Amino acid sequence: MEAPERKFRAMTSATSGFSRRGFLGSSLLFVGGVALNACTSDPTGSGSGSGAAKVTLNHWYHEYGEQGTREAAMRYAADYTKANPDVAVKVTWVPGDYKTKWQSSVLTPDGPDVYEINEVTPDMVQQQQVTALDDIIGSTKSELNEHALGALTHSGKTYGVPMIIDVMYLYYRKSLLAGAGVQPPTTLTDLVAASKALTKGKTKGIFVGNDGIAGMRGVIAFSTGQRYLDGRKAVYATPEIADALTVARQMFTSGSMLLNYTTEWYQPDALISGATAIAWGGMWALPALQKQIPGDFGLLPWPKHGAAGKPVVILGGWSQVVNGKSKNVEAAKKYVQWLWLQNAEVQKDWALSYGFHVPPRASTAASATALQSGEAKTAVEILNQYGIRNTALWAPSVQKPYDDAVSDIIKKNADAAATLTKAQAQSQQALDALPQV
Amino acid sequence: MKNARVGTYVAGIVFAIPFLFPFYLLLRNSLMTQQELGGLDWVWWPNTISLQGFKDAFANTSVPLGRALLNSTIVAVVSAPVSTLLAAMAGYALARIKVAAAKPVFALIIITMMVPGAATFVPTFVVVGSMGGVNTLWGLIVPGLFNAFAVLLFRGFYLRFPAEMEDAGRVDGLGHLGVFTRLALPNSAGLLAALGVLSFIEHWNSFLWPLVIGQDPAYWTVQVAMSTNLTSQSINLPALFASAVISVIPLALVFLLAQRYIVRGVMMTGIKG
Amino acid sequence: MSIRTASSGEQTAPRSPQQAVGARRRRVDWPAWRAFILLTAPIVAGLVIFKYVAMGWGLLLSFSEARGTISLGNWVGVDNYRQLFNDPRFQDALTMIVLFTLVIVPITFGISLGLAVLVNRLRRGRAFFRTTFFIPAAVSYVVASLVWKMSLFSGVPASAANSLAGLFGQEPTAWIATVDPPLYWIVIITVRLWLQVGLYMILFLAAIQNIPAELYEAARVDGARSEWKLFRHITFPLLRNTSVAVTMLLIIAAFQAFDEFYNLLSTGLAGAPGPDGRPPLVYLYDVAMGQQDYGLGSAGAFVVTLLIVAFTLAQSRLTGFGKED
Known part of the structure; x- marks a missing residue:
C-alpha cells in the first residue's frame, strides 16, 4: 500500500479540484439505487x-x-x-x-x-x-x-x-442383450449377473443414476415384497432388505454400473448412446426412445428379490x-x-x-x-400389475437416514443390517416429529 | 548457474500447464457440438468450430442466461461501489471525527468480523426471508453490502492522513462531510479501486447466498443458473460450457486490466470472494 | 467473509483515562455528531440488521421447532441441539471438514509458497507466469466445478483424466462416484487448489519481494551457498507473519467449504450431495433448505460458527497473530 502521506499531494491548494471526483463517488451510489429500483419490477413476465x-x-x-x-x-x-x-x-x-x-x-x-x-x-x-x-x-x-x-x-x-x-421401470437394449446372450432378468441376482455379462468395451451393464444409487434405493424394499413405512412406523430394517442391498452392492463393485455419465437417469441419453445396456427410466422417455432406437428397446419391472419378493414399478x-x-x-x-x-x-x-x-x-x-x-401398453400393464409408491409420510427428514444408510452400504460396504437398524431409529424419530394433521 | 536458470523456466512451464489446461477445456468444450462432446473418445480440438453452444445458451428459455447475466451485473455493479463507499464513510468517521460514540460504534462494527459470513447463512436467510427478501433483487444485494473488514482498512488508512487535512478543510470552510467528500475520498482512489475490484469479483462469483435467496429463476445470478444447468432435466453441455465462458470473460478482463489493484487489494486483505 | 490480517491490531490501544474525562467535559460538538451519524449510520444499520438481529433471531429459532416456517413461537428448549449432536451425520460432517482442512491447508500452503519462490526467481516473463498462476482466482467455484465434473474427471472414457489413464491401459474410472477408496477427494482437492493457489502465491510473492537483498548477500558472505539454505534460513523465517496469515485464511476458507461440494457432488434433481462429501455447510443447507428445518439449521449454524470463532481465537492466541506491526 502506498503511504497515504505521499498520496496526500498538494492538498491544501487543490481542494476545489477534488469536488468533481467526490461527486463521482456519490453519483455511483445514486446510479446503484436507480438500478436497484428499476429492476425490482417483474423481470420475466412469462x-x-x-x-x-x-x-x-x-x-x-x-x-x-x-x-x-x-x-x-x-x-x-x-x-x-x-x-x-x-x-x-x-x-x-x-x-x-x-x-x-x-x-x-x-x-x-x-x-x-x-x-x-x-x-x-x-x-x-x-x-x-x-x-x-x-x-x-x-x-x-x-x-x-x-x-x-x-x-x-x-x-x-x-x-x-x-x-x-409417472411410471418408472427398467429399459433395456434388445440388441445388446441378444448380442450377449442375456435374457431380461427377473430376479435381482439375475440382474447383477446380466449387468456383468453386458459390460463390454465402452458399454456398461446398468445405469441407475450417476451416483450408482439414485433410481435404485426407492425400489429395494418393494422388491423384497416389503415396505418402508407401515403407517407411522419405519419398518425397513429387515434381513430381506439388508440382503437385497448387499446384492446391490455387488452390482456396484462389479464395475458393471455406469457412473458419472454426463446426463442423469431420467434422460434416456445413456441408453441411446449405448453407454449402458439397461437403465432405470421413466415412461416420459418413451417418445424419445421410439424415435431414436425404434424396436431396439424393451421394458421390464425392477426384478424381485427373495422368496416373498415382487417385481417393482414405481408410480x-x-x-x-x-x-x-x-x-x-x-x-x-x-x-x-x-x-x-x-x-x-x-x-x-x-x-x-x-x-x-x-x-x-x-x-x-x-x-x-x-x-x-x-x-406404452406394456408400461401401463406392468403399472397396473406392480405399481407401488410410498405414502405421504415419507417426508425428506424421514427419508434422509435411509438414503444415507443405502449409500454407506452400497458404496462403503457398511454392515447392512446394523446400518439399517440405526437409520430406522432415526427415521422413526423424524416420523414422530411430523405433526398429526 | 545458467543451468539453474533454464531449470527454473522448465519448472515454470511444467507448472503452468495444469493451470492453463482447464481454460483450454472450457474453450474447447464450448466450441464443440453436443454429439462430439458426448462422444466416448478424447479429441484435442473440434473438427469444425461450432458456435451452436453459444446460441443455445441464450436460447434456453428455462434458464434465462441473459436475465442471469443481467442479475449478476446488477449485483456486482451495485455492490462493489456501494459496499466500498459505505466502508470508506464509516472508516473516515471512526478515524477522524472525535465523538464519544466512536469507540462503541467501532466495537460494534468490528465484532461482526468474528462471525463468518457463509456459516451463518441460515439465520441471515431467516431474517431476510421475514422481511420479504426471498426472490427479490434487494434480498440478493443488500445483505452483502456491509463489510466490517473494509471499515477497518479504511479507518487505518485515514488515521495515517496528516492532521493538516482538517486544517486545510477549515481554510476552505468545509465541515466534516466536506473534508470527507472533497479531500479524504479523492485521495483514497487507490484503496477504493483495490477494494472495489475485489468486491466486484467476490460478488460476481458468489454462490451460496444467491442460491439460497433467489429461488425464482427470475432472480438467479449467472452462477446459480450454471449450477442449475449442471443438474437440470436436459443437459446441453456445449451450451453449459459456452455460458461458463461468457461468465468468465468479464472477470478475466478485470483481472488482466486491473491486476495492479487486485494484487494490492489482495495484499491488504488476503481475501477473495 | 472478511478476515483480519496483520495490520488490524493496531487500533485497539485503550484510550487513556485523561482523554476520556476530557471528552466528557467538552461541550457537545453537534456538527461532528451529525457528520458521524450520517457517515456511520448506513453500515451500522446494515450490520445490526443482517448480523446482530440475524444472529439473535437465529439463536431464538434454534430453540424453537421451526419446520416449514421461519417464525418463532414453538419453543422446544435445547431439543434441536440434542438432535444435532445425536446425528452421526453431523459428526461425520465435522470430521470430514477437519480432515479436509488438514489436507488442503498444507498442500495449498506448500504449492503457493513454492510458486512464489519460483516466480520470484524468474527475470524475464515474470508477469506472464504470475498472471498464469493467479488468473484461476478469477473463476468461480461453479465454473471450475463444471469443468472438473463434466470434462476433467467425468466418468466417460473421453474425460481428460480417463484419457490419460487410458494411455496406461487403465479402465475408465468414475472419479466422483467412487468413495471407497475416496477418489472423489482428488477431484475436490484439485479444484480448490487450482482456484486458490494463485491468491496465496501473490501474498507470498509480495512478502518475498519485501525481504532486503542485503540479507542474502550477507548470508552468502557467511558461506551459505545453496539456494535451499538461503530459503531455509532467510526467506522462510522472514515470511513468518505472512505464513501465519495465510494459514489462518486457508483454515477459515476450508471450514466454510460449500460451493465445490454442492456443485460436484449433487446428484440430479435430488439436490444436496450424499453422506460422503457433506461438509457442515452442505449439511446445514440440506437441513434448512432441503428438509425445511430452520430450527435445526439455525442450531447447526451456531455450532459451526462457534467452532470457527474458537479456532480463530485459539490460533491467534497461539501465534500472537494480530499483535505484530
Whole structure:
C-alpha cells in the first residue's frame, strides 16, 4: 500500500479540484439505487398477462424435460386468461432442484399461488403451504387413481389434484442383450449377473443414476415384497432388505454400473448412446426412445428379490396444490379446477403430447389411444400389475437416514443390517416429529 | 548457474500447464457440438468450430442466461461501489471525527468480523426471508453490502492522513462531510479501486447466498443458473460450457486490466470472494 | 467473509483515562455528531440488521421447532441441539471438514509458497507466469466445478483424466462416484487448489519481494551457498507473519467449504450431495433448505460458527497473530 502521506499531494491548494471526483463517488451510489429500483419490477413476465387483470396467479412448474411442455403450460395459462379476463397467470418454470426452491419460496408471503408437488407431507398441511381441495374435486374423486390420491390425503382431506402419473421401470437394449446372450432378468441376482455379462468395451451393464444409487434405493424394499413405512412406523430394517442391498452392492463393485455419465437417469441419453445396456427410466422417455432406437428397446419391472419378493414399478407423478397462504386462494382453486379437473383436453395433452405419462383420471386414461399399443401398453400393464409408491409420510427428514444408510452400504460396504437398524431409529424419530394433521 | 536458470523456466512451464489446461477445456468444450462432446473418445480440438453452444445458451428459455447475466451485473455493479463507499464513510468517521460514540460504534462494527459470513447463512436467510427478501433483487444485494473488514482498512488508512487535512478543510470552510467528500475520498482512489475490484469479483462469483435467496429463476445470478444447468432435466453441455465462458470473460478482463489493484487489494486483505 | 490480517491490531490501544474525562467535559460538538451519524449510520444499520438481529433471531429459532416456517413461537428448549449432536451425520460432517482442512491447508500452503519462490526467481516473463498462476482466482467455484465434473474427471472414457489413464491401459474410472477408496477427494482437492493457489502465491510473492537483498548477500558472505539454505534460513523465517496469515485464511476458507461440494457432488434433481462429501455447510443447507428445518439449521449454524470463532481465537492466541506491526 502506498503511504497515504505521499498520496496526500498538494492538498491544501487543490481542494476545489477534488469536488468533481467526490461527486463521482456519490453519483455511483445514486446510479446503484436507480438500478436497484428499476429492476425490482417483474423481470420475466412469462405466461398470460392482460393489463386489465385484477388478480395475478403465480404458477410454478418443475422443468419437464420434454420439448414443448413449457409452451404448453403457458398456452393453458393464456387460455384461462382469455376465458377469465380478471385473472392473469404467470407461469414460472423452475429447472434444477425444484423441491428446495418451492419449499423456500412458500415460506414467504410472495410465494407461488399454485405449484406442483410429488406428495403432501404433514408439515406442509400444518404450515398452510397447501389447502384442502375437496370442494373442487367433488365427485371426481372416485375417478382418480387411489395411489396418486394417497400421497395427497391426510385425515380424509385431499390437498392436491393429480396432474399426471409417472411410471418408472427398467429399459433395456434388445440388441445388446441378444448380442450377449442375456435374457431380461427377473430376479435381482439375475440382474447383477446380466449387468456383468453386458459390460463390454465402452458399454456398461446398468445405469441407475450417476451416483450408482439414485433410481435404485426407492425400489429395494418393494422388491423384497416389503415396505418402508407401515403407517407411522419405519419398518425397513429387515434381513430381506439388508440382503437385497448387499446384492446391490455387488452390482456396484462389479464395475458393471455406469457412473458419472454426463446426463442423469431420467434422460434416456445413456441408453441411446449405448453407454449402458439397461437403465432405470421413466415412461416420459418413451417418445424419445421410439424415435431414436425404434424396436431396439424393451421394458421390464425392477426384478424381485427373495422368496416373498415382487417385481417393482414405481408410480410417481405430479400433483397440483394451492398455497394456503396465497392472497388469492379462491381464484387459485378455480384455476386449478378449470385446468386439471374440468379441462379433459388439457389433461390429455399434458400427459401424452410431449412425453408419455398416465392421466390420473380413469376416464381420461381409458380414452388415451396412445397408451393402448406398443411399449406404452406394456408400461401401463406392468403399472397396473406392480405399481407401488410410498405414502405421504415419507417426508425428506424421514427419508434422509435411509438414503444415507443405502449409500454407506452400497458404496462403503457398511454392515447392512446394523446400518439399517440405526437409520430406522432415526427415521422413526423424524416420523414422530411430523405433526398429526 | 545458467543451468539453474533454464531449470527454473522448465519448472515454470511444467507448472503452468495444469493451470492453463482447464481454460483450454472450457474453450474447447464450448466450441464443440453436443454429439462430439458426448462422444466416448478424447479429441484435442473440434473438427469444425461450432458456435451452436453459444446460441443455445441464450436460447434456453428455462434458464434465462441473459436475465442471469443481467442479475449478476446488477449485483456486482451495485455492490462493489456501494459496499466500498459505505466502508470508506464509516472508516473516515471512526478515524477522524472525535465523538464519544466512536469507540462503541467501532466495537460494534468490528465484532461482526468474528462471525463468518457463509456459516451463518441460515439465520441471515431467516431474517431476510421475514422481511420479504426471498426472490427479490434487494434480498440478493443488500445483505452483502456491509463489510466490517473494509471499515477497518479504511479507518487505518485515514488515521495515517496528516492532521493538516482538517486544517486545510477549515481554510476552505468545509465541515466534516466536506473534508470527507472533497479531500479524504479523492485521495483514497487507490484503496477504493483495490477494494472495489475485489468486491466486484467476490460478488460476481458468489454462490451460496444467491442460491439460497433467489429461488425464482427470475432472480438467479449467472452462477446459480450454471449450477442449475449442471443438474437440470436436459443437459446441453456445449451450451453449459459456452455460458461458463461468457461468465468468465468479464472477470478475466478485470483481472488482466486491473491486476495492479487486485494484487494490492489482495495484499491488504488476503481475501477473495 | 472478511478476515483480519496483520495490520488490524493496531487500533485497539485503550484510550487513556485523561482523554476520556476530557471528552466528557467538552461541550457537545453537534456538527461532528451529525457528520458521524450520517457517515456511520448506513453500515451500522446494515450490520445490526443482517448480523446482530440475524444472529439473535437465529439463536431464538434454534430453540424453537421451526419446520416449514421461519417464525418463532414453538419453543422446544435445547431439543434441536440434542438432535444435532445425536446425528452421526453431523459428526461425520465435522470430521470430514477437519480432515479436509488438514489436507488442503498444507498442500495449498506448500504449492503457493513454492510458486512464489519460483516466480520470484524468474527475470524475464515474470508477469506472464504470475498472471498464469493467479488468473484461476478469477473463476468461480461453479465454473471450475463444471469443468472438473463434466470434462476433467467425468466418468466417460473421453474425460481428460480417463484419457490419460487410458494411455496406461487403465479402465475408465468414475472419479466422483467412487468413495471407497475416496477418489472423489482428488477431484475436490484439485479444484480448490487450482482456484486458490494463485491468491496465496501473490501474498507470498509480495512478502518475498519485501525481504532486503542485503540479507542474502550477507548470508552468502557467511558461506551459505545453496539456494535451499538461503530459503531455509532467510526467506522462510522472514515470511513468518505472512505464513501465519495465510494459514489462518486457508483454515477459515476450508471450514466454510460449500460451493465445490454442492456443485460436484449433487446428484440430479435430488439436490444436496450424499453422506460422503457433506461438509457442515452442505449439511446445514440440506437441513434448512432441503428438509425445511430452520430450527435445526439455525442450531447447526451456531455450532459451526462457534467452532470457527474458537479456532480463530485459539490460533491467534497461539501465534500472537494480530499483535505484530
